[in-house]
Amino acid sequence: MAHPVADEAPGAWQPSEVQRDRDEWRRRRTVRSAVIAAGSTLLLLGAVGGAVVSSPGWQRVRETYFDWDKAVSSFPAVLEGLWLNIRVMVVCWLLILLLSLTVAIVRTLRGPVAFPLRLLGTAYVDVFRGLPLLLVIFLLGFGGPALSLQGLPTSPLFWGGAALVLSYSAYVAEVFRAGIESVHPSQRLAGRSLGLTYGQTLRHVVLPQAWRRVIPPLMNDLVSLQKDSGLIAVLGVSDAIRKAQIETALDFNYTPYVVAGVLFCCLTIPMARLTDRYARKKGYHGAGGHL
Template identity: 50%
Template sequence: MLIAAASTIVLAVVVWATVVNTEGWAAVQRFFLDPAIALEYLSKIWDGFLFNLQVLAISVVTVGAVALVIATLRTLRGPVFFPVRIAAAAYTDLFRGLPFVIVLYIVGYGIPTITNTRFPPIVLGVLAITLTYSAYVAEVIRAGIEAVHPSQRLAARALGLGYVQTLGRIVLPQAVRKIAPPLMNDFLSMQKDVGLVSILGAVDAVRAAQNAASQSYNFTPYIVAGVLFILLAIPTIRLTDWYTARLRDREQMGSIV
């Protein structure tokens, strides 16, 4: 404890000497950390942040459902399912390779153009996120399914369970425990990328911060929006660390003599 306290004090002194006690720190405070501007525009940025939360909440459900279907299609066995496996693999390759910004432009401006219909930004944002992140999550789920030992499937089939029953009752429960940490990391990435839906014209936290910055000639609103996203991510980060440590302790239980 003494060593930890001493090293913390040393780090604080170094930060004070190299960052705080410099000529440029006053300018940083004025243009990035102005409390008055933060309080003035907090309500508008918060209203935009609620839009981000709506997109995130809906996308979690749609991404999970689509990714589970794609992962299941990729794990189907037998030559008759070869075209289905190829189609699922092509989907994951396509949307894992496309930058999310390009998907947003294609979905947000391409679909309304070809259909000559105006869609709400929340619909287009959820669609773009679902198309992109279902490819990532599907690969994680597929890896978890294939990590389950084949003897588990054989034992389930020997007991008379069908393919769907084996997948739902035997394979997926074991796979979820293995893939929970990477799924949480994908969820963290999704939390950050919902801020890009401002490209579609939605007044979310990022767009509200942009408008506030243009009005105040100050970058503090961007810091406020960033803090909101960080506060949203911290519980998931801590939960991921806790669950990963728990899995590691469970796997290593009994290994120390």
Template identity: 35%
Template sequence: MNIQASGRTAAGLALDGRAPEPARPLSTNGYLSGAAVLALLTIVLCYGLAGATLPAGQPLRVLLGIVLPAAVVGGPLLVAFRRSKLSDQEWETGDHVSARVSAARSRNASIASLGLTGFIAVVSLAGLLVFTNDGAVQKTFFNGGFMAKSAVDIGRALLINVEIAVGAQFLAMVFGLVLAIGRLLPGTGFWPVRALSIAYIDVFRGIPSVVLIYLVCFGLPLTEVPILSEGDPIVYAIVALALTYSAYNAELYRAGIESINKSQTSAALSMGLSQPDVLRFVILPQMSRNIAAPMLSTFIGLQKDTALVIVVGIIDAFSQAKIYSANDFNLSAVTAVCFLFVLITIPQTRLVDYLLARSSTRKRGI
């Protein structure tokens, strides 16, 4: 019944000789409305920020708070509105292709306006929070005088953090590789080694780093065991962090080794290579490329955890900043430590992105 009705309808359209009405372009009203509301909110925030930073009655307050933001955010919004109107006119005149193109351009301009105004709104809101109430937040956390006063001593103390991070990462990478190989040893004869490796990884991944630092740095000297109890606190901190992060690195190594097709191991063994040679010349080189980015991400986390050594009295960057903050009754020195850590980690995060992109390109064969 339905098929016959459909056939009659199609035949009727064909006999009538009229083509079906084409669908109108997607509406841009939602984009335009959202962009207009966000633009208005952005102008309000910019005016509030100008009022918090500039004295009343100055022309710059109106210029920077209303005129300049309106000109910046209004440009893409005006383009989007004009493209939308043009799309409606072209549709009414029967130029359907041009109408769809104009509608698409209107949506693109609206999205660009949303992105630009959203960025300006977030920056303005952050600035308003910092400079409101006579700049109370700025004076407490971002006082340039206190930052400059403590910068030299904090920079020197930061070398302690770098020393701990590099030493702990080296030990964690070596010991983590041993743990990963021990966990992957085949055969029933190696089950005790596998069980021990798994137990270590599970236990030390579950212990908070700050607790382990406290136990190692305060506990080993109390044992009065020769050599073990006579170490430097920085060495104890390196060992404590290495114990924790070797467990994480072991899982990275294991994932990297297991990502390599087992046929490569079989082919290498069939060519006469021994198992250690297969691991050295076939598995480890490929594994290193696969886990380079995740390993660097773990190292970034290790760098931040070096600030935990404050609990055992090591004068690192954070400890030095706390001394200045206590003397000045101001936290700008601690904010300076945050900036230094960010400056150290940002290049590394960009390197991680590059390594991930290169690995993805290699896998696609481009």
């Protein structure tokens, strides 16, 4: 026969009656808030959906943009193009991290000897932050192959990716520079007092602290890069947008564009939510907002 086991160990902490009442009140308030939020959301979506469906041109819009048969037939081609976008995004992001970190370190160098490097880094950031990304893609996508540089490919995919790397590196370099300069100078002095060189101090003391501080904005830039990788379609690269354009040209039904948009959202929205969650976890209030 089994012996009864004590519910609580002797001397274990027990919440007071007041604390249990508070916990129960918080639980009821959380449930009530969730019910109200869900109800108001459904009400708003229902009102917007009703207004759209009852509009005079809805039937034509539905046939042109939300044709299920067209979506099913174009899905494989658009998904194949999306795989190219993903590969471009991954390769470009690695190159962006490398180039932007180099530019950020150059811009934080001290001393008059490093002035030409700082000037070059500042000019690079100013130029590529001032140029629209689409314009950079056009300039490199059409001008780069015309140069016929020895050892460099002439494919639009290469030059479109180069445009993404150069443009985004200018923005990410400023994120890294802000993180590096946010580390208190005493950290550098402490590293030097221990006999570390400037490079060792930067590598072992400054950069690890700066990296932790800039992860949320870096993840936001990655989300933006996921979307902007579709801009290389203007060069004729067969990515998701280009595949959707080809499918649309068959019968002038624009449903493939909607399919491409949904697939891009399936990539960017989870990453955006992950970014917001990480920022809130690390105490970066206001970085992503609350749902």
